[in-house]
Amino acid sequence: MSRRPIAVFDSGLGGLTVVKALQKNLSNESIIYFGDTARVPYGNKSQALIQEYSEEITEFLIDKQAKMVIVACNTASALALNHLKQRFEIPLIGVIEPGAEAARSVTQSKHIGIIGTLATIRSEAYERALLNLDNTILTTVRACPLFVPLVEEGWLEGEVTIQIAETYLAEMISDNIDTLILGCTHYPLLIPVLEKVVGEKIRIVDSAETTAKYAAKWLQELDLLTKDSSHGSLENYVTDLPVRFRRVARRFLGREIDHVSTVHLS
Numbered sequence: 001m002s003r004r005p006i007a008v009f010d011s012g013l014g015g016l017t018v019v020k021a022l023q024k025n026l027s028n029e030s031i032i033y034f035g036d037t038a039r040v041p042y043g044n045k046s047q048a049l050i051q052e053y054s055e056e057i058t059e060f061l062i063d064k065q066a067k068m069v070i071v072a073c074n075t076a077s078a079l080a081l082n083h084l085k086q087r088f089e090i091p092l093i094g095v096i097e098p099g100a101e102a103a104r105s106v107t108q109s110k111h112i113g114i115i116g117t118l119a120t121i122r123s124e125a126y127e128r129a130l131l132n133l134d135n136t137i138l139t140t141v142r143a144c145p146l147f148v149p150l151v152e153e154g155w156l157e158g159e160v161t162i163q164i165a166e167t168y169l170a171e172m173i174s175d176n177i178d179t180l181i182l183g184c185t186h187y188p189l190l191i192p193v194l195e196k197v198v199g200e201k202i203r204i205v206d207s208a209e210t211t212a213k214y215a216a217k218w219l220q221e222l223d224l225l226t227k228d229s230s231h232g233s234l235e236n237y238v239t240d241l242p243v244r245f246r247r248v249a250r251r252f253l254g255r256e257i258d259h260v261s262t263v264h265l266s
């Protein structure tokens, strides 16, 4: 490979929102995306298993000469990032701190809602990250386990999806949050429904854009940004057959993707 890529991994497809933001902010960089499509979802698995999967993927990405690994999966960021940092020397970025930072920068009332998978919500990683930034911030949290299968099935709108979102979000709306963190890679696809449900007064933030900016800043500090001025490439690896990945990736990135390979990790 002519230049070392930035690697991004997720339990499935959702991390492509981070790829999209990286391509916008760092168009000369080459990117490797890894979606663990055979083992998704991570959100209802144990910490030990999530750490084991994340370690295997990071090893694979380091073998591919990655210069930085972005853990785009919120669940893996919440439950495995520290574990990975202890095991590997490569620069590693998760999505929790950038997401918390994005929310802190838009909240006025300092009352922030957080939604995510069961594992992410149970870990309390977002609360800790927010309190580290400002210990007067209040949070209301809710696990939304039905959102991932809805997105995987392509139910991005319609009565059923709206009713489920209303049920999940009712408490935080009546609690008067002014900002909602989408603490799961899949949720940005539900933004049209979520906006309808929470109304105009609540700002929705996802961490993709802030994470890409963190990566850019850190790569610059480490003098690891590519000097090559041509457009970077995108290589994709998945652990199941790539047919579904290609279809959904088209929807995430708004264009066709070329290079997708299936790999078996263990």
Ligand code: DGL
Binding pocket: 010, 011, 012, 014, 040, 041, 042, 043, 044, 072, 073, 074, 075, 076, 116, 117, 120, 148, 183, 184, 185, 186
């Ligand atoms: N990628 C996961 C996350 O961001 C959502 C899907 C899953 O449960 O694996 O939390």
